[in-house]
Amino acid sequence: MNARRAISRAALPLAALLLIALGACAPVHIPQEFPPPVPAQGSNSVVAAARSLTGVRYRWGGESPQTGFDCSGLTWWTFKQIGVSIPRISSDQYQTGQAVGRRDIRPGDLVFFRLGGNPKNMHVGIATGPDTFIHSPRSGGRVREDSMDLPYWRERFIGARRVVRVGG
Secondary structure, eight states: OHHHHHHHHHHHHHHHHHHHHTTOOOOSOOOSSOOOOOOSSHHHHHHHHHHTTTTOBBOTTOEETTTEEOHHHHHHHHHHHTTOOOOSSHHHHTTSSEEEOGGGOOTTOEEEEEOSSOTTOEEEEEESSSSEEEEOOSTTOBOEEEETTSHHHHHHEEEEEEOSOTTO
16 A cells, blocks of 8 residues: 555645646645636535645644645635635724524635734634535644534624625
8 A cells, every 4th residue: 555655645746747748837735635626606615715725734824825824814715716805804804795694504605713912913814615614724834624513613703794695
């Protein structure tokens, strides 16, 4: 099995060169597991763009796959990729779009969590389903998908905002 893994790893650079030779850009980050296919329209394009960043490292103030992301840098960059402009800072993102109730969260909605007593100290991610979200968690972490039903997140959830219309 180790020889098989070594062959697979050796094939990745060759595949990247082949893509470049065919006129495609090599990806900045190749995730360990590819997400399930998602239609590239409406809010699902937000989820597809966010999932493509799984594994990119956390960096305070980061706003690109090359340098890493903080939480609001991830959401800002993801929406930018689909042509939607949102503020860069999480507390400003919390004022963007339309408020959505916890039971009405859809893929592509921004989800917010209170961290500490300061009202501007918020964590933000992108809903991937009614109970899951993708985010850049903390120093030393990497972009990942988590459950909003984990006690840590459930206790800190403060709201969701819909920035992109569903289906368009």
